[in-house]
Amino acid sequence: MDEQALLGLNPNANADFRERALAYFEQLKVSRDAWQVCAEAISQRIYSDDHVKFFCFQVLEHQIKFKYSELTTLQHQLIRETLITWLQSQMLNAQPEKTFIRNKAAQVFALVFVTEYLTTWHKFFFDVLSVVGLNPRGVDLYLRILMAIDAEVVDRDIIHTPEEARRNTLLKDSMREQCVPNLVESWYQILQTYQHSNSEITCQCLEVIGAFVSWIDLTLIANDRFINMLLGHMSVEVLREEACDCLYEIVNKGMDPVDKTKLVESLCQVLQSAGFFRIDQEEDVDFLARFSKLVNGMGQSLIISWTKLVKSGDLKNAQDTLQSIESKVPLMLRLLVHEDDDISSNIIGFCYEYLHILKQVGKRMLYLSSATELAIMLAVMKKLTYDDEYNFENEGEDEAMFVEYRKQLKLLLDRLAQVSPELLLASVRRIFNSTLQNWQSTQFMEVEVAIRLLYMLGEAIPTSHGAHFCGDFAKASVLQDMMRTLVTSGVSSYNHTSVTLEYFETVVRYEKFFAVEPIHIPDVLMAFLDHRGLRHPSPKVRSRTAYLFSRFVKSLHKQMNAFVEDILNRIQDLLELSPPENGFQTLLSSDDQLFIYETAGVLIVNSEYSADRKSILMRNLLTPLMQKFKILLEKLMMEQDEERQTVLADCLNHAVGFASRTSKAFSNKQTVKQCGCSGVYLDCLRTFLPALNCLVQKETLRGGVRTFLHRMIICLEEEVLPFIPTASEHMLKDCEAKDLQEFIPLINQITAKFKTQVSPFLQQVFMPLLHAIFEILVRPAEENDQSAALDKQMLRRSYFAFLQTVTGSGMNEVIANQDAENVERVLFTVIQGAVEYPDPIAQKTCFIILSKLVELWGGKDGLVGFADFVYKHIVPACFLAPLKPTFDLADAQTVLALSECAVTIKTIYLKRGPECIQYLQLEYLPSLQVAPEIIQEFCQALQQPDAKVFKNYLKVRRLQGLERRGESVAGEGVP
Structure with a gap:
C-alpha cells in the first residue's frame, strides 16, 4: 500500500497529505484488485494505526456494496475468510479495537450477509457464533453485527427500494426457518452469562432482542424464562432502562388481541408487585421516561386489542380488555402530571386514545370516566404552565421542546372538548376567572395559562356548545363573558412578555367579540398602540404586535371609523423611513413597518370619509416617503462606500415596499378612483422610476420598482401605461438572467391585461427583449456550474411563457410585424x-x-x-x-x-x-x-x-x- 498516502488518514495530517489519502481511496475504489491488499491488511493485522484499519474496512465495504457481482467465486470466498480470520484475531488481541472500527466491521459483515446468506453462506450465524462463543469481545462484535443486519434488513426508518424490500422479506423468511431459534438461544446464554458482570454487553443484547422481536415468533421471547429475566433486569439500575425498552418492543409486537391482553396484564401484575407503579418514590427521571413509554405502549396495545375485539363481535373479551384498560388509568394520570415533561409527554398517546374510547362507549360503561376527564383536564392545565427557567428572549432547544410538548397537550384538550365540552368550559371558566380577579398578585405563568386556555377554547369547543358571540346580552356565552373579563381586567398591563403576547393573540382570535361589544375597542386599541404593544420594551412583542394589530384593524375596519385619524397620528413615528445611522435603531423593523403601512392604508380606504379627505390622508401618509426617497437616492448616487451603498439601497427598497403595501387596501382600480387616490400613486411612480437610472445597487432598486409596477397595474390600470416604456428600457440595460426572469412576468401581466392597448409598445420592445435573452443564453458557463445552468433553464421557461402570453392574448401581429x-x-x-x-x-x-x-x-x-x-x-x-x-x-x-x-x-x-x-x-x-x-x-x-x-x-x-x-x-x- 502507498504508505505516504496512508499518512494523510491521521486527523492531524496537513491538507496535502489528506488530499493524497482521499485520492488514494478513490484509486483503490476503481481498481479491480487493489481491495485485496486491504483484505490482506485486515486478516494479517499488518497495521496498528486505527485510521488505517478503518480505511481498509472502508475499501472492502465499497467493494461489497458496489462491485460484488463483478468478483469471482474465489474472491467472494476470500472476503468471507478475511472477515472470519479478523473475527478470530479479536479474541486474541491484548486490547479491543476502537468502537468506530468495530462498528465499521459490523457494517461490512452485514453487507456480506445480505449478499450471500440466501445463496452461498447459509451458515453465516453458525460460523460467527462458533468463533465468538461467549468470549466478551466476540459477543460484543456478534451483537454489533446483528444490529447492523437489522439496519440493512428491518429498520423501518431506512428507505429501501422495492428490490431491496423483496430481498429483505426473503432473508427474514429464511432466518425464521433456519436460525432464529438458535439466535434466541444465544441471546439467552449471553444474558445469563453477563447480566451480573458486564452491563454493557447485557444492554447491547437487550437492544438486539428489542430490534428483532418485531418480526420473529414472539413465543420465543414472551415466555417465563425470558420475561422473568427481563423483569429481574428492571430492578438493576444499570440495566433497567434498556430492559424497559425491550419490554416495550415485546408489548408492541402484533398478536392476537386476547393473547395481547393476557401478556400485558401479566406484565403489569409483576411490575406492580415489584413496586414499579409507585411513581412518587422513584427519583430517576431517565428511567421513569422509559417506564412511561412502556406504560403508554401497554395502554395503546390494549386499546388496539379492544378495538379488534369489538369489530369481531367478541363482546365478552372486549369488556375484559376494557376493564384492563381502565385499571391502568390511575398510573397513566400519575405519569401525565409528573413534573418532568419527557415523562408526561411519553404517556400522552395513551391518554388521547383513552379519551377516544370514552367518546365511543359513553360514560356509563366506564366507572372512572368523569373523574378521569376532570383529572386529565387539570393535568393538562397544570402542564401547560411555563417554568421559571424558560428563556423568552432567547429561545433555544429546551424552549423548542416545550413548545412541541404544548402542542401535544393541546391535542388532549381538543379531545377532551369532544368528550365533555361542558366540563371543559366550566373548568376553564373557573380557572380563568379566579386567576384574572387577582392577576396583580399571581405569577406570570399562571396568568399566561389562564389566557392561553381561553385562546385554545376557540378551536376546541364547537359553536353548537355556545362558543360564539351574540348581541343579546342575556344570551351571552361563557366565552363572551370571559372575553369581557379579559379586556376589562387590566391584565394587558401585566409586566411579562408571555402574558402580553397571549393577551394580544387572544384579542385577535376573538375579533368577533368586538363586533357585538364595540364599547371595548378603544381600550384594546390603546393597548396595541402604547408601551404594552407597539412600543413595548421587547422587540419580539413589538414585532408580533405589528402583525396582530394589522389583523385586528382589517377584521374590524367597519367599527374603526371614529378612531381613524387618532390612530394615524399615534403611529406616525412608527412609519419613519431612515437608514440606521450612529447606531440608532427604529422601534420596528422594516418587515414590521410593512404591516403598519398596510394598516394605515386599510384605515383610510375603509373609513367613511369623503374621497377628498381620503386623498388628503393618503397623501399625508405617502408624501414623507417620497420626500425621503428623493434625498436617499441622491445620497446613494454620490456614495462611494459599498457597505453604505447597500444600506441606502435597502432603505430605498423599503420605501417602495411601504408604498406598495398601502395599496393592498384597494381591491381594484375603481376603489382607488373612488377614494381619490390615483394622483398620489402616480406621484409615487414618478418618484420611484428614476431609481432605475441608478447603476449602483441596481438589482435591489430594480426589484423594488418592478414589484411596485405590478401593484400599480392592478390599482391604476391604463394610467400606468405611459410609464412602462421608459421603465422597460432601463430594466433591459445591463441585465442578468435573474433580472430578465423577474422582468418578463411584468410584461406578461401588461400584455394579458391590456392586450391590443399595448400592441405598439410590445412591437417596439419585442426584439430588444429577445436580444437581451439570447445574449445571456449564449454566454459560456463552466461545465459543472449547476447554478448557471439552472438560471438559463429558468430564463428559457420565462421566454417561452412570454411568447405564450403574446400569442394567447391575440397579439400575434406583434410577432408577425417583426x-x-x-x-x-x-x-x-x-x-x-x-x-x-x-x-x-x-x-x-x-x-x-x-x-x-x-x-x-x-x-x-x-x-x-x-x-x-x-x-x-x-x-x-x-x-x-x-x-x-x-x-x-x-x-x-x-x-x-x-x-x-x-x-x-x-x-x-x-x-x-x-x-x-x-x-x-x-x-x-x-x-x-x-x-x-x-x-x-x-x-x-x-x-x-x-x-x-x-x-x-x-x-x-x-x-x-x-x-x-x-x-x-x-x-x-x-x-
Whole structure:
C-alpha cells in the first residue's frame, strides 16, 4: 500500500497529505484488485494505526456494496475468510479495537450477509457464533453485527427500494426457518452469562432482542424464562432502562388481541408487585421516561386489542380488555402530571386514545370516566404552565421542546372538548376567572395559562356548545363573558412578555367579540398602540404586535371609523423611513413597518370619509416617503462606500415596499378612483422610476420598482401605461438572467391585461427583449456550474411563457410585424424548445405556442409561407420530441407535454384538412420508415371528432413503430 498516502488518514495530517489519502481511496475504489491488499491488511493485522484499519474496512465495504457481482467465486470466498480470520484475531488481541472500527466491521459483515446468506453462506450465524462463543469481545462484535443486519434488513426508518424490500422479506423468511431459534438461544446464554458482570454487553443484547422481536415468533421471547429475566433486569439500575425498552418492543409486537391482553396484564401484575407503579418514590427521571413509554405502549396495545375485539363481535373479551384498560388509568394520570415533561409527554398517546374510547362507549360503561376527564383536564392545565427557567428572549432547544410538548397537550384538550365540552368550559371558566380577579398578585405563568386556555377554547369547543358571540346580552356565552373579563381586567398591563403576547393573540382570535361589544375597542386599541404593544420594551412583542394589530384593524375596519385619524397620528413615528445611522435603531423593523403601512392604508380606504379627505390622508401618509426617497437616492448616487451603498439601497427598497403595501387596501382600480387616490400613486411612480437610472445597487432598486409596477397595474390600470416604456428600457440595460426572469412576468401581466392597448409598445420592445435573452443564453458557463445552468433553464421557461402570453392574448401581429428574419428566428426557437431541451415544462409551453400559431396563421389565408413552415418544422417537431430518450412518460409534466403535442397535430389537421392527412400518409411518415398499417391507424385516430381519442392514442402507443429516431432540428434559435 502507498504508505505516504496512508499518512494523510491521521486527523492531524496537513491538507496535502489528506488530499493524497482521499485520492488514494478513490484509486483503490476503481481498481479491480487493489481491495485485496486491504483484505490482506485486515486478516494479517499488518497495521496498528486505527485510521488505517478503518480505511481498509472502508475499501472492502465499497467493494461489497458496489462491485460484488463483478468478483469471482474465489474472491467472494476470500472476503468471507478475511472477515472470519479478523473475527478470530479479536479474541486474541491484548486490547479491543476502537468502537468506530468495530462498528465499521459490523457494517461490512452485514453487507456480506445480505449478499450471500440466501445463496452461498447459509451458515453465516453458525460460523460467527462458533468463533465468538461467549468470549466478551466476540459477543460484543456478534451483537454489533446483528444490529447492523437489522439496519440493512428491518429498520423501518431506512428507505429501501422495492428490490431491496423483496430481498429483505426473503432473508427474514429464511432466518425464521433456519436460525432464529438458535439466535434466541444465544441471546439467552449471553444474558445469563453477563447480566451480573458486564452491563454493557447485557444492554447491547437487550437492544438486539428489542430490534428483532418485531418480526420473529414472539413465543420465543414472551415466555417465563425470558420475561422473568427481563423483569429481574428492571430492578438493576444499570440495566433497567434498556430492559424497559425491550419490554416495550415485546408489548408492541402484533398478536392476537386476547393473547395481547393476557401478556400485558401479566406484565403489569409483576411490575406492580415489584413496586414499579409507585411513581412518587422513584427519583430517576431517565428511567421513569422509559417506564412511561412502556406504560403508554401497554395502554395503546390494549386499546388496539379492544378495538379488534369489538369489530369481531367478541363482546365478552372486549369488556375484559376494557376493564384492563381502565385499571391502568390511575398510573397513566400519575405519569401525565409528573413534573418532568419527557415523562408526561411519553404517556400522552395513551391518554388521547383513552379519551377516544370514552367518546365511543359513553360514560356509563366506564366507572372512572368523569373523574378521569376532570383529572386529565387539570393535568393538562397544570402542564401547560411555563417554568421559571424558560428563556423568552432567547429561545433555544429546551424552549423548542416545550413548545412541541404544548402542542401535544393541546391535542388532549381538543379531545377532551369532544368528550365533555361542558366540563371543559366550566373548568376553564373557573380557572380563568379566579386567576384574572387577582392577576396583580399571581405569577406570570399562571396568568399566561389562564389566557392561553381561553385562546385554545376557540378551536376546541364547537359553536353548537355556545362558543360564539351574540348581541343579546342575556344570551351571552361563557366565552363572551370571559372575553369581557379579559379586556376589562387590566391584565394587558401585566409586566411579562408571555402574558402580553397571549393577551394580544387572544384579542385577535376573538375579533368577533368586538363586533357585538364595540364599547371595548378603544381600550384594546390603546393597548396595541402604547408601551404594552407597539412600543413595548421587547422587540419580539413589538414585532408580533405589528402583525396582530394589522389583523385586528382589517377584521374590524367597519367599527374603526371614529378612531381613524387618532390612530394615524399615534403611529406616525412608527412609519419613519431612515437608514440606521450612529447606531440608532427604529422601534420596528422594516418587515414590521410593512404591516403598519398596510394598516394605515386599510384605515383610510375603509373609513367613511369623503374621497377628498381620503386623498388628503393618503397623501399625508405617502408624501414623507417620497420626500425621503428623493434625498436617499441622491445620497446613494454620490456614495462611494459599498457597505453604505447597500444600506441606502435597502432603505430605498423599503420605501417602495411601504408604498406598495398601502395599496393592498384597494381591491381594484375603481376603489382607488373612488377614494381619490390615483394622483398620489402616480406621484409615487414618478418618484420611484428614476431609481432605475441608478447603476449602483441596481438589482435591489430594480426589484423594488418592478414589484411596485405590478401593484400599480392592478390599482391604476391604463394610467400606468405611459410609464412602462421608459421603465422597460432601463430594466433591459445591463441585465442578468435573474433580472430578465423577474422582468418578463411584468410584461406578461401588461400584455394579458391590456392586450391590443399595448400592441405598439410590445412591437417596439419585442426584439430588444429577445436580444437581451439570447445574449445571456449564449454566454459560456463552466461545465459543472449547476447554478448557471439552472438560471438559463429558468430564463428559457420565462421566454417561452412570454411568447405564450403574446400569442394567447391575440397579439400575434406583434410577432408577425417583426422583420422576416426575426420572425423566422423566433419560430425556430420555439421548435428547438419543443424538441431539443430535456425540460418538459418548456416543451409543453412550446407546443401550446405552436398550436396557437397554427390556429392563427395555419389556414388558407394565414401568414405567407407559414404553411410551408408547418410541414417542414412543426410536424417533424411533434414526432421528434416524443422519440427523444429524455422524453420520460413516467414524469407528469412530460405527459402534459405529450398532450399539448397531440393538440398541435390535431390543430394542424383541423386547419389544413385532407392535405395534412395526405402529407402524413404519402410523405412524412413513410420517410420515417413507419409500417403502412401503423400510418393508417395513426391517421384514423387523428381524424376522430373527439380530440381525447387522439390524445389517448398518442399516449398509449407513444408512436410505437416509429423506430427510427429523427435527426435533430436544424435552425438558428435559443442556445
